[in-house]
Amino acid sequence: MVTSRRIVLAARPEGAVQLSNFRTEEVELPPVQDGQFLVGGNFLSLDPYMRGRMDDRKSYAAPVPVGGVMEGEIIGTVLESRHPGYSVGEKVAGRLGWQSHAITDGAGMVKLDDRFKPLSTAVGVLGMPGLTAYSGLLTLGKPKPGETVVVAAATGPVGSLVGQIAKIYGARAVGIAGGPEKCAYALEELGFDAMIDHRSPTFAQELAAACPNGIDVYFELVGGAILQAVLPLLNNFARVPVCGLIAQYDGAPSEGVDNLPAAMRIVLSRSVMMRGFIVGEYWDQRPKFLDEVSQWIAEGKVKFREDIVQGLDNAPEAFMGMLKGKNFGKMVVAID
């Protein structure tokens, strides 16, 4: 019998996520049936969208039930197979959840070929975050040469690729990140034209100064105070792909001024387009995305950085840190 070590949602968070929202369990898996195969996990991807699944709120996806395995994508190895399409030893990826072993019939699984070097790129620059950046920026953002593209979380897996693709398309890339180390990395390694530290007390003024021609594309990952600073800088016909709101995920309703009327006035008076999206909508772009981005990596036009934590049991703490911006690069858990 195979035992799967798994992390389940012990309780829904109230405000910030805490360790007590998670629980580790061990479960004996049933025998592999015809048409199924057993995957042993190598890497678990940690992504901001998972925070949304912990809440019970109307969304594009059902919430994780209390007591259910936390949702997430795994890179793994086929350990046993009674499925004609999968052989022992093959590398695969799919949404098998925060666990060490899982049995699947292959639905939603992809095979990983030699392009995924290292293998962890399959959940990073060549995985869901990469496709999110690529499809959202090119399909909704549509950057043109000479335009200004702004993205926060600029050293994360989505933001870093947004900035680098903006550069490839001839746009000016302005990034936002927390702290001098991340800002220096994005300027020097990723090739952003300007980086603003959102912790600076003069953040909004610095952002305005870094965007002398206004903002044509704002790739929204964070919301909150950064969105407030961006809105007045949007140009006529600006595009705002809305991909994430990490600064708001824990948020209680904010008291004070109602910023919605002013935001709507900007949308109206500048013919701004805002569009929420999830990567599943653009899944059909994956083959072209893999070809192009792996080529850009080979040519040195796209760089990426991973932040790998050892041990499945450390996933909750790594996840909580990521929501606070403590990671530096794509957050991945190496499953023991």
Place this chain on the structure above:
Amino acid sequence: MVTSRRIVLAARPEGAVQLSNFRTEEVELPPVQDGQFLVGGNFLSLDPYMRGRMDDRKSYAAPVPVGGVMEGEIIGTVLESRHPGYSVGEKVAGRLGWQSHAITDGAGMVKLDDRFKPLSTAVGVLGMPGLTAYSGLLTLGKPKPGETVVVAAATGPVGSLVGQIAKIYGARAVGIAGGPEKCAYALEELGFDAMIDHRSPTFAQELAAACPNGIDVYFELVGGAILQAVLPLLNNFARVPVCGLIAQYDGAPSEGVDNLPAAMRIVLSRSVMMRGFIVGEYWDQRPKFLDEVSQWIAEGKVKFREDIVQGLDNAPEAFMGMLKGKNFGKMVVAID
């Protein structure tokens, strides 16, 4: 010499528009030059967008300068012509401002043929408001059979056509208006499937009940409290063409809860598209729009209503009333 009676912006409004923001002047016009013609105004169109021109705020259009003639579209008759393309007696329309007479070189003017019956339709159902409804709904809103389309100011020139075109396209049309008389008219004459009175204390609940399958298209004309009631009802992949925010035009910043974070969460989690637009962007659709809508009028599929006030001097008061929803149908001033 010809004297033009005109209404100028005496002072920018602070909050609600007041009569003291306007001043009537009489000016002697210069002689008509080669390539020019003189227009005598028959009708002046009053439209909510004019409120925005009274403020000095970054927008798609420059503000009216203090002391300048109020911006607006006129329907008129060519009284004298030294322009090869225009003959005395022809009917024309264009943005000549709030005045009785004007000299123009024809830039931005259109000729009015027999389709414009009565002539005032050229600034209403067959004019800028009509094209706004037609292009914004069909290009951005894209209603599909069985979907739910919601629009406020539903007896106004834009809202009434949005609802009727939604019906022609097989969608369910839910309208919002102020008072039982307007609601009854929209239900009985315009063919809306449901009408909600925004003055009702249970407005939000009534709107939800009238949209049992949620909202697929919200054609935004008003903002404020109506937008707040609409947001929670938006479906996945809902489209929100943002055309006006009349409830907010006079508005000071609202204290209380910040509604922007929750609105962004809805945009994100339901893949909502919001897009500000102005009719000028879709000017190339005008020939098709005129053909289709005049055909729909002839077939009885589209009805319209005009609210005509006599006398240019009454334009400021009629405009102020329109901003408060006192008009019933397209607001037009018959110039004496």
